[in-house]
Amino acid sequence: MLFCNILQLLDHRLWEPPSSQGLHECVKPTSKYNKATPVWDRYMTVRSNGGLNQMRTGIADMVAVARIMNATLVIPQLDKSSFWQDSSTFSNVFDELHFIESLQEDVRVVKELPKEVESLPRARKHFTLWSGVSYYEEMTQLWKEYQVIHVAKSDSRLANNDLPIDIQRLRCRALYHALRFSPSIEILGKTLVERLRSRAEKYIALHLRYEKDMLSFTGCTYGLTDVESEELRIMREKTSHWKMKNINSTEQRINGLCPLTPKEVGIFLQALGYPPSTLIYIAAGEIYGGDTHLSELTSRFPNIVFKEMLASQEELKKISSHASQTAALDYIISIESDIFIPSHSGNMARTVEGHRRFLGHRKTITPDRKGLVELFDKLEAGRLQVSSLPRHVKQLHRNRVGAPRRRGGAPSGIRGRARLRLEESFYQNPFPECICNSQSAVR
Incomplete structure (x- = not known):
């Protein structure tokens, strides 16, 4: 009997999850967060690059970027030219309607560009990797000349750290709640x-x-x-x-x-x-x-x-x-x-x-x-x-x-933008x- 109890204890330890220490998900906006106001003349189109999870985190970043830049986000295009040559569209992989409705208080999302702006010139941007809010606030200058900004790559376009808590929580709501797989x-x-x-x-x-x-x-x-x-x-x-x-x-x-x-x-x-x-x-x-x-x-x-x-x-x-x-x-x-x-x-x-x-x-x-x-x-x-x-x-x-x-930062001794690449991913x-x-x- 004692031997059986020891085996059961050892088996339990093998599978036992770590203590969560009373922590839980925490993604509700703070009292300072304002409900999104519809933007009818600024659109952001996105080409997501990489495999599934690189695209998923990139899309979550773009939701936050659209919020910062006060843009309407067009449903992103998925990568069709990577190693896997996958022809899947957004709605093949994700629940498109759920994505749009889940984010309606954060950012306006539409399925496609309106006909009247499809032919307009676009600002084609490779946004700088691991950028903060101030960088994207500067990018709003583009709205003076363009109604459409096309983002050529979506991966790692936001910093891991030193962002407002409401932007960080929006990234979590986008990835864990809104970006649900197709039914x-x-x-x-x-x-x-x-x-x-x-x-x-x-x-x-x-x-x-x-x-x-x-x-x-x-x-x-x-x-x-x-x-x-x-x-x-x-x-x-x-x-x-x-x-x-x-x-x-x-x-x-x-x-x-x-x-x-x-x-x-x-x-x-x-x-x-x-x-x-x-x-x-x-x-x-x-x-x-x-x-x-x-x-x-x-x-x-x-x-x-x-x-x-x-x-x-x-x-x-x-x-x-x-x-x-x-x-x-x-x-x-x-x-x-x-x-x-x-x-x-x-x-x-x-x-x-x-x-x-x-x-x-x-x-x-x-x-x-x-x-x-x-x-x-x-x-x-x-x-x-x-x-x-x-x-x-x-x-x-x-x-x-x-x-x-807590999330880890860059190794000590690293200076400049190089440290951003070495920080633990958000x-x-x-x-x-x-x-x-x-x-x-x-x-």
């Missing part, structure tokens, strides 16, 4: 979560960024064959907008800049104490090398599923060729998981982590890739005993489970502006 995606996503729950009481959502584009972009070839490494090098060389061509893979890995390999993820999960029977949902695209590399994870954790194993071909037929729509399913399943673990810190990893913090600090284990690589290499070289690995891994991650903390951790307790809420 068909929401329904299918929740259905797949229910099917996962029917297989096991709890599950891990693993964002396994071991995909061809990610490995090529980062130049990470550890564990790959010479043929695979060369294929990735050629792909990087041919992708014009990837600036870095010659990358030292060994240095990348040592510095913790590479996605964990399927084998490394398996060892990591074992060291944390998760049993082989653990249900793991892979939130990712096609794994590079297929079963050859994936088997290094499934040999340790055979209870692994993909969306294609949960949904029927009929259910996936309409969205299978649309990366942003299939990524939306992964997002929903990741948000609802008991534990979320990203193997690399990309846009989805950061956005899911932030959303889970917003929803009550659901457990998110963020691997210390640099520290893990050091441990794995010691293990392989015989300088670390297998039996001592769990202790080291658990110690390394005791404060990396998604517990409440959407990775919207605390303290959008997460508070009753006592600290701004009225």
Whole structure:
């Protein structure tokens, strides 16, 4: 009986979320916030760039920018020219009517430009990255000459910090409340979560960024064959907008800049104490090398599923060729998981982590890739005993489970605009502006 109780206690600790410390979502406007007044002669059109989550956070930024510049926001155009070549429109991915109605007290949103202004000259702008309110107030000078401003890129156009609290909360309302997925995606996503729950009481959502584009972009070839490494090098060389061509893979890995390999993820999960029977949902695209590399994870954790194993071909037929729509399913399943673990810190990893913090600090284990690589290499070289690995891994991650903390700034010693790029993303951790307790809420 005592042994069973100990096992139950250990199992509970594996899945137990961190304490939210009484914090909760906090997005209502302050008493100083004025209801939006309709703007009939100033329009902002937006071309969202990047993958699903880069577009989502960019759109939330543009809602705030439209508010600052007193503009009517036209429903953004989604990226159709990125790596995935996805032809999805806004209404294919998001609930367009809900988006418009949810923001009606913040900013006027319309489906398209009125006919009478379609042919007018437009100010085409690449707004400066990580800009503050004063920058966009200066940009309102454009209204003297133009009725339409076209924003060529939407990603990271607002600073992470030092913005008015009402602008920060508007970004949260836009991302977490207004930018809801389309009804068909929401329904299918929740259905797949229910099917996962029917297989096991709890599950891990693993964002396994071991995909061809990610490995090529980062130049990470550890564990790959010479043929695979060369294929990735050629792909990087041919992708014009990837600036870095010659990358030292060994240095990348040592510095913790590479996605964990399927084998490394398996060892990591074992060291944390998760049993082989653990249900793991892979939130990712096609794994590079297929079963050859994936088997290094499934040999340790055979209870692994993909969306294609949960949904029927009929259910996936309409969205299978649309990366942003299939990524939306992964997002929903990741948000609802008991534990979320990203193997690399990309846009989805950061956005899911932030959303889970917003929803009550659901457990998110963020691997210390640099520290893990050091441990794995010691293990392989015989300088670390297998039996001592769990202790080291658990110690390394005791404060990396998604517990409440304030958003981090740039590393010390960084000056000028360079520091803005190195600050922790607002959407990775919207605390303290959008997460508070009753006592600290701004009225």
